Amino acid sequence: MKKQKLAVIFAALLTMVGFSSCLNGENDPTVSPQELMKVNGVAGYYTFTSAYGYTITPLNMSALSSLNLGSYAIVQYSYDSSLLEWDESKDVTINNVVNIQDEMVVAQAPEEEDGNAPIYTISSSMAQPIYFDKYNLFIPVTYYYKNSSDTDDLTAELNSHDFVLYYDSNDAESTDSRLVLHLRHKVSDTEVQRSDYGTEYRHFNITSVLSDYANKYGVSMPDKIVIEYEKSSSSSYENISSEKVEVEYKSLFEETSSNN
Secondary structure, eight states: OOSOOHHHHTSGGGGOOSSOOOBSSTTOOEEOOEEEEEEEEETTEEEEEETTSOEEEESOGGGOOSOOTTSEEEEEEEEETTTSOTTSOEEEEEEEEEEEEEEEEESSOOOGGGOOBOBSBSOOSSOOOEEEETTEEEEEEEEEEOOOSSHHHHHHHHTTEEEEEEOOTTOTTOOSSEEEEEEEEEESOTTSOOOEEEEEEEEEEOHHHHHHHHHHHSOSSOSEEEEEEEEOSSSOSSSOEEEEEEEEOHHHHTTOGGGO
């Protein structure tokens, strides 16, 4: 696979996570689902594991490169649905892979210096926080950036954005049914004028958060997770407001033994 196209990062393509497929014509059994998957294998021999438990193995292995082993990616692939079931392990043709960046999770209250850039939004009608399993949360952050027709400049700009998720066990807003997390956005150069915005999923491993939460409240998991973030209608950090998005949690996992 050629180095991922930067334009793909902000495409609506990335918001269609989960198992979705489309037929390439009424009589063509080829389907092309797009799915959040874990990257496994070794360099040069990759496999991808679905949250549903099956594994796909690329038929076009030599076309793949620059994948982050042990991390996650949004994978679009094709196979013959007349021969293979959607939920069975299979050999497929990989059409596109977009790596998802891993971010930090910190067990402390966010300080003023932890953030220096606002977020446009973290939830929309097309992009919602999602899980691979109960330990791995993926947040769609729509943030301001400086676009460029120069690939190297755009790469440097996108790499200058970092996100951190904070959990404070003493946070009065958290309860035995509601886990509150705080998302902060930091850029390496605050002098850059950023007028464009786009959406990108970022990965957060919340294993330590769930352990601290269980120790604090004596329950295995919260009913809901609330993500608080600093929002602005422009890239200026001077006019931010605190916003929250609430997502279901316990109902998705309490009866799913494969995620226990």
